[in-house]
Amino acid sequence: MEHGDGTRVFTIVWPDGGVHAQADRFLRLREPGTDRTYAYLLVDHLRWLEREYLPLGSVTLADLQRYMGAVEAKTPGPFGLPWREAKCPYVQSTLSLTASRLKGFYLHQAALGVNEELGRQLDRTRLPSRADRNRALLGHVKTSMPSNPLPPSRVRRRHPKMVPEGARDMLLSSVSSARDQMVVNWLADGGFRIGELCGLHLADLHLRENAGCGQCRSWASRTSRPQGRPTSSTNSPSRTARRREQHPHSVHP
Numbered sequence: 001m002e003h004g005d006g007t008r009v010f011t012i013v014w015p016d017g018g019v020h021a022q023a024d025r026f027l028r029l030r031e032p033g034t035d036r037t038y039a040y041l042l043v044d045h046l047r048w049l050e051r052e053y054l055p056l057g058s059v060t061l062a063d064l065q066r067y068m069g070a071v072e073a074k075t076p077g078p079f080g081l082p083w084r085e086a087k088c089p090y091v092q093s094t095l096s097l098t099a100s101r102l103k104g105f106y107l108h109q110a111a112l113g114v115n116e117e118l119g120r121q122l123d124r125t126r127l128p129s130r131a132d133r134n135r136a137l138l139g140h141v142k143t144s145m146p147s148n149p150l151p152p153s154r155v156r157r158r159h160p161k162m163v164p165e166g167a168r169d170m171l172l173s174s175v176s177s178a179r180d181q182m183v184v185n186w187l188a189d190g191g192f193r194i195g196e197l198c199g200l201h202l203a204d205l206h207l208r209e210n211a212g213c214g215q216c217r218s219w220a221s222r223t224s225r226p227q228g229r230p231t232s233s234t235n236s237p238s239r240t241a242r243r244r245e246q247h248p249h250s251v252h253p
Contacts, residue, residue: 007032010039012046020046020054026108041101044071048083057114061121061149064102068095092154101149106108124149163188 002008004074009032012023023042027035048067049059071090072082090098110119126147133139135173186192 003242008036010036012039012165022109022114023028023105028107029108037097041098042105044083045098045105052196056109058113059106059118060176061118062104065120067102068099068152071095071098072152092152096151099148102150103148122149 001011009027011027012020014020023039023046026042030038036079045067048070049056050180052063053061056114061238067083070253072095073083073089106115106122107119109120110116112180125144128139128142128145130137132145135140136142168184168188175181175184
């Protein structure tokens with residue numbers, strides 16, 4: 001619907017054109033702009049309730065968890081058939097957004113006296129973590145944080161500590177410049193971190209044996225490859241030399 005000032009608001013209607021009273025009452029409390037996301041996510045859940053023959057007053061926490069499992073499913077599983085079989089299943093971010101919207105909707109219904117038991121089950125709290133305290137204003141005095149039992153556990157994928165076998169050859173075959181080949185070889189041979197390699201300067205490299213700075217002399221005698229010495233200073237060799245030439249401090253009585 002579009003108001004006279006040009007502002008658009010969204011609501012949910014039945015197939016016959018009638019306004020869904022419970023959903024419209026909830027969406028009226030949302031800010032313009034966010035009510036569209038609320039409406040799109042909520043109408044999908046209301047359609048699922050119609051298919052399952054579940055009125056709002058009899059929905060349980062297990063039903064909501066079953067719905068969350070259905071919208072992310074790709075194949076039939078413990079939660080039944082995939083609900084979005086003809087569409088893409090919800091990804092992790094959409095699942096978290098859907099869980100928060102459903103919790104807000106059913107807490108609003110419980111405040112109106114509809115399905116108060118479900119509202120009590122959804123109104124959970126947990127102890128704040130260190131990250132919660134750092135993000136929140138006056139986080140050091142917080143004793144609890146709201147918790148939602150609906151979103152699935154987040155899958156944290158860690159990068160492998162070692163590159164797979166043959167990755168170096170594949171990278172070398174795909175690069176097209178001598179600089180990129182040098183980067184791949186140095187990362188593999190020298191054990192550099194990305195930041196260390198990007199912070200290298202010409203003064204940090206030992207391109208010949210027995211370099212003038214006197215460092216890594218034994219290493220340079222064993223191999224002819226250039227030795228890198230990552231450092232945060234742009235003129236570290238001369239700085240190191242100056243430090244060595246300083247006279248020792250002494251205390252006179």
